[in-house]
Amino acid sequence: MIKLTFFLNSRDSLKQSDEVELELFNSIFDKEFQESYLFVKEEQIVLDAFYLEDSLEPFLKNDEVMRLLKKDGSKALPITLQGEEIISTKKLPSVDDFSKIFDMGIAVQYSDDISGTQRLHGEDF
Numbered sequence: 001m002i003k004l005t006f007f008l009n010s011r012d013s014l015k016q017s018d019e020v021e022l023e024l025f026n027s028i029f030d031k032e033f034q035e036s037y038l039f040v041k042e043e044q045i046v047l048d049a050f051y052l053e054d055s056l057e058p059f060l061k062n063d064e065v066m067r068l069l070k071k072d073g074s075k076a077l078p079i080t081l082q083g084e085e086i087i088s089t090k091k092l093p094s095v096d097d098f099s100k101i102f103d104m105g106i107a108v109q110y111s112d113d114i115s116g117t118q119r120l121h122g123e124d125f
Helices: 019-030 031-041 063-076 095-102
Strands: 001-009 045-051 079-082 085-087 108-110 119-122
Touching: 001 095, 019 031, 019 095, 019 108, 031 045, 063 079, 063 085, 085 095
Parallel strands: 001 045
Antiparallel strands: 001 079, 079 085, 108 119
């Protein structure tokens, strides 16, 4: 089982994230992705996302998250845990981080707004 927990400031603050990282973050919450991953890797994905704007309680229940918040304030957010281990602070996990977490290459393709050319980021499957 892969358990990821995201501690986030607000839904609006996610809009300030890197476009690729935000797209990956949104993609892993997709039921189809989770079902496909379970089928291929035979491993379940369990995800939790807690927003400071909704409730302080989940933040208070995690000593490491609270330690970071006391040290850096809300600038520490987003904070990502894999299991009980903090794997990312101040940003969402990167393409490389997600590749390691899910033990598979992740390719992200997007258009360049100016020339319309395609660029590839990440690892190939």
